[in-house]
Ligand SMILES: [Ca+2]
């Protein structure tokens with residue numbers, strides 16, 4: 001396999017991508033929208049590209065990173081909450097009873113999120129998140145989560161930016177969970193991260209301005225919420241969108257089906273050896289309707305096993 | 316008075332500002348945060364500046380531009396709504412009965428906004444707004460609203476950007492009312508406009524993706540909502556904030572009272588000849604608590620009459 005340095009030396013901005021239809025669809029699209037005089041030329045200001053995060057830019061199995069964070073936080077906070085020993089879904093977390101936890105469903109997860117993501121200031125939460133990313137390790141790869149981004153997608157983000165694109169993360173995950181690491185991992189500044197959020201309230205506390213995180217959902221940036229979030233935060237339609245699951249279907253429709261040149265791309269997890277293989281039958285990143293829609297709408301489907309000669313930078 | 320061209324020729328980036336404490340507070344601040352080796356140096360990525368819109372960047376009297384828009388829309392839509400002839404607050408609008416309209420209060424205004432800002436797609440609304448800005452005229456100045464931005468503030472926006480700042484509009488007004496004209500008037504792209512909003516819903520209609528505007532408040536970006544909106548959209552704290560009313564108090568606190576170098580500035584309307592004079596006693600842009608806070612917190616207060624040698628570009 002070519003190393004990163006070799007790829008860069010050869011002048012290929014996407015060295016971790018094997019030659020093939022997926023890679024060609026990307027480079028052809030970028031050429032069409034950036035070449036002066038091209039019929040499909042798009043001015044730099046309108047070159048907006050949106051990326052889903054979990055499963056598109058980094059690992060989402062065996063569970064979403066933010067879920068691992070929430071479970072770790074329950075364990076860390078348990079001494080302050082003796083009542084959790086007898087209260088579901090906290091009891092299940094503390095006993096490692098994943099079956100009972102799964103059975104608690106979305107309501108159970110929401111309870112865990114509110115108990116671990118609210119009740120502090122935004123600055124305090126940011127510090128908790130930063131600390132977790134330093135100490136937590138992925139159960140299979142035994143590495144910090146920030147090392148588990150996909151090298152081909154990191155190259156793609158940089159390639160698009162080098163061609164005048166503004167790159168955004170548009171995730172179902174929490175906006176304040178991603179922002180502390182988005183610049184370092186993806187080169188995406190906090191103001192280009194869109195995600196789900198809980199409500200906050202402004203308060204002056206002892207003469208100091210604070211935003212307090214409240215246990216109340218503000219916005220769910222998933223499925224039909226993705227175009228809503230994109231429109232609210234960016235105010236213009238992307239010309240390229242990248243996802244990996246049914247949660248990205250509406251973002252891909254919004255981006256590609258309104259007329260005009262566009263690129264829709266889905267990362268298909270097909271590599272159980274180097275990463276994971278899953279699509280229609282998984283609780284984390286189900287790809288079913290969006291895979292059918294990809295065929296109909298001519299979206300690029302990336303086969304991780306065949307299209308990527310490297311998955312992680314450390315491999 | 317020096318003309319714009321003379322000012323530019325002299326190398327002064329703020330030619331419409333008279334020399335004095337207000338102008339010095341701006342240029343001193345910019346020098347401190349941009350000069351390499353300065354103890355207060357701020358990296359370019361963290362140079363975030365937020366600007367209120369109505370009364371800070373353009374005229375808000377005799378009524379907010381968006382209120383004039385809503386009233387014009389009621390009149391335009393009246394033939395489709397014969398029931399409005401007998402229904403308040405619509406009846407008051409159609410009869411020009413401003414006293415009854417004022418008495419309908421916030422509830423009445425909300426009804427007018429929902430009747431005129433919802434029920435269409437985001438693309439349709441954008442076209443309505445663009446058309447209105449072409450045809451509508453300010454009742455006193457007899458000019459399109461987009462010509463009623465303050466020339467000194469336009470210079471200030473450009474001066475900050477030339478010094479590496481990212482400039483944002485943070486308005487209590489509707490985000491989709493400002494975005495169609497923000498680039499043209501202020502050089503601020505849509506993704507750097509933060510404002511109040513109503514909810515939208517994604518729909519596929521005859522194979523085309525649409526966002527439908529719903530008659531339901533999503534977010535009010537005013538008072539304590541301004542720091543909330545800034546944190547949600549930008550994810551970092553501004554180092555400079557510009558406002559003109561009590562609606563900006565919390566944004567100024569959030570920006571200036573957390574430690575670190577910062578600039579807070581309030582535009583005080585003191586010029587009834589060239590524009591308007593008002594502060595503690597007005598329904599549009601009341602400046603009362605924030606004026607008291609300015610003295611305590613050493614925020615710059617701009618005296619429009621004394622500090623600006625020109626208000627509008629056409630003067
Ligand atoms: Ca995903």
Ligand SMILES: [Ca+2]
Pocket residue numbers: 367368369370371558559560562600
């Ligand atoms: Ca204002």
